[in-house]
Amino acid sequence: MQTIGQQFINGLSLGSIYALLALGYTMVYGIIKLINFAHGDIYMLGAFWGYYVINQLHFNFILAMLSAMLFCALVGVVIEYFAYRPLRHSPRITALITAIGVSFLLENGMSYLFTANTRSFPQVIKTVTYHVAGLRISNIQLLILGSACFLMLLLELIIKRTKMGKAMRAVAVDPTAAQLVGINLNHTISFTFALGSAMAGAAGVLIGLYYNSIDPLMGMTPGIKAFVAAVIGGIGSIPGASLGGFIIGILETGVQAIGLSAYKDAVVYFVLIVILLVMPAGIFGKHTKEKV
Amino acid sequence: MLTVKDLVVNYGAIQAVKKVSFEIHTGEIVTLIGANGAGKSTILKTISGILHPVSGEIIYQDRPLKKVTAPKIVRAGISQVPEGRHIFPGLSVQENLQMGAFLRTDRTAISKTYDDVYHYFPVLKQRRHQDAATLSGGEQQMLAMGRALMAKPQLMLLDEPSMGLAPIFINEIFDIIKAINAAGTTVLLIEQNANKALAIADRGYVLASGQIKLSGTGTELLANTAVQKAYLGG
Numbered sequence: 361m362q363t364i365g366q367q368f369i370n371g372l373s374l375g376s377i378y379a380l381l382a383l384g385y386t387m388v389y390g391i392i393k394l395i396n397f398a399h400g401d402i403y404m405l406g407a408f409w410g411y412y413v414i415n416q417l418h419f420n421f422i423l424a425m426l427s428a429m430l431f432c433a434l435v436g437v438v439i440e441y442f443a444y445r446p447l448r449h450s451p452r453i454t455a456l457i458t459a460i461g462v463s464f465l466l467e468n469g470m471s472y473l474f475t476a477n478t479r480s481f482p483q484v485i486k487t488v489t490y491h492v493a494g495l496r497i498s499n500i501q502l503l504i505l506g507s508a509c510f511l512m513l514l515l516e517l518i519i520k521r522t523k524m525g526k527a528m529r530a531v532a533v534d535p536t537a538a539q540l541v542g543i544n545l546n547h548t549i550s551f552t553f554a555l556g557s558a559m560a561g562a563a564g565v566l567i568g569l570y571y572n573s574i575d576p577l578m579g580m581t582p583g584i585k586a587f588v589a590a591v592i593g594g595i596g597s598i599p600g601a602s603l604g605g606f607i608i609g610i611l612e613t614g615v616q617a618i619g620l621s622a623y624k625d626a627v628v629y630f631v632l633i634v635i636l637l638v639m640p641a642g643i644f645g646k647h648t649k650e651k652v
Numbered sequence: 653m654l655t656v657k658d659l660v661v662n663y664g665a666i667q668a669v670k671k672v673s674f675e676i677h678t679g680e681i682v683t684l685i686g687a688n689g690a691g692k693s694t695i696l697k698t699i700s701g702i703l704h705p706v707s708g709e710i711i712y713q714d715r716p717l718k719k720v721t722a723p724k725i726v727r728a729g730i731s732q733v734p735e736g737r738h739i740f741p742g743l744s745v746q747e748n749l750q751m752g753a754f755l756r757t758d759r760t761a762i763s764k765t766y767d768d769v770y771h772y773f774p775v776l777k778q779r780r781h782q783d784a785a786t787l788s789g790g791e792q793q794m795l796a797m798g799r800a801l802m803a804k805p806q807l808m809l810l811d812e813p814s815m816g817l818a819p820i821f822i823n824e825i826f827d828i829i830k831a832i833n834a835a836g837t838t839v840l841l842i843e844q845n846a847n848k849a850l851a852i853a854d855r856g857y858v859l860a861s862g863q864i865k866l867s868g869t870g871t872e873l874l875a876n877t878a879v880q881k882a883y884l885g886g
Contacts, residue, residue: 523750523754526743527754529740529742533741533743534738534740536734537738539700539702540702540722540731540732540800541731541751541754541802541803542726542755542803543723543751544721
């Protein structure tokens, strides 16, 4: 029972990172129907940004995370502007392949500039472990869970309540009608990339703190898993992405706990296959005939 | 107010509009009638900046609208009620209306426009917190019109507002178009329901295969035997 509780807590922390990442995938997909495969690498850039500002500029945690979010938002907007915008009217596969290209560029560019070595992330916050009812909970885990939930709530408010958030939803459901009421598609799409990438930047700093190590290829696997989380939740659905993230996180730690560490990735993909067989549109997805 | 001169527009590989010219004077209701595929919607999409002409000119209040983006055209005072309504599902009725006023910033003026829209369409006020997707077809048409009004247009373009509606709604929609016009908005109306459209229009143009075949006042066209034969089932 204790082990289950312990793994559940670990799973929640990891899952909230996946959830933050999955939000970016799902928002970008919702608005331009593109699987942004470079999204995991934006998370890597966020982690590196955190590493540098903490080490060189001695930023505290909050400042490091906020600046990483800003930096990644900017990177996301720049990537969309140069890589995806010129392909807006091309077949979708062209943009998809470009996204993979951008991902390679970021991974190999960072390996070239900063070497492919693993670095240890500066521990700006001293780890304190609390013992509650026989469970070990670290302050870092609480911080990750708290920050992630706060950001998801903030995102939900932006999308539901602000004019720009409503414009995002309008463009996602009907871009032509959105233009007819005066919504600028380019601005709205840039805004979406900025929001999604900022979430990835925050996730990057949080994971650095949690796992204590970063490297230029760190975005690959979490990127794909967050994509799986977005698909399980129903791609295009914001609550679906959050839920999917938590499911994947808990699943992964659960599988490790029963001693199948070697199979943790396989189990994630297996669950993806099962969910897609039973619910092809994901948990919260709308049933459409569109194919990616 | 709006002058269209020798407009040529391609829709995909076909030339949908072939040297079309017409004009709309301030305060009028002008209608373009014609069969499906005559090029009516293409003309409206081009005026709104969604499609771009191959050649020809669109001049709005002495300014050419060539290469002007859709949002700027809305800002200039032209808003469109698109064919098939195209409301935003997932957004509430009120949020749909709010999107209609996307480019406006003066809060007091916007709340005045909400009142106007709710005055024309009381049912929208009743349902303002409902998801727009849950409205009936007629209500969605009203919402699409309300959304276009939220931009406070000087010229309103209506693309097939009666399409797919029950007769009771059709009469109501046409009455409201007249009321909107009487309140000072110029109207360009596209309709397959030529009878209804010509009855409320000051002037009309008959479009076939991308060209203007006939023009005249609403009453003249209603009385024209060729028009009766082709479009009025006479």
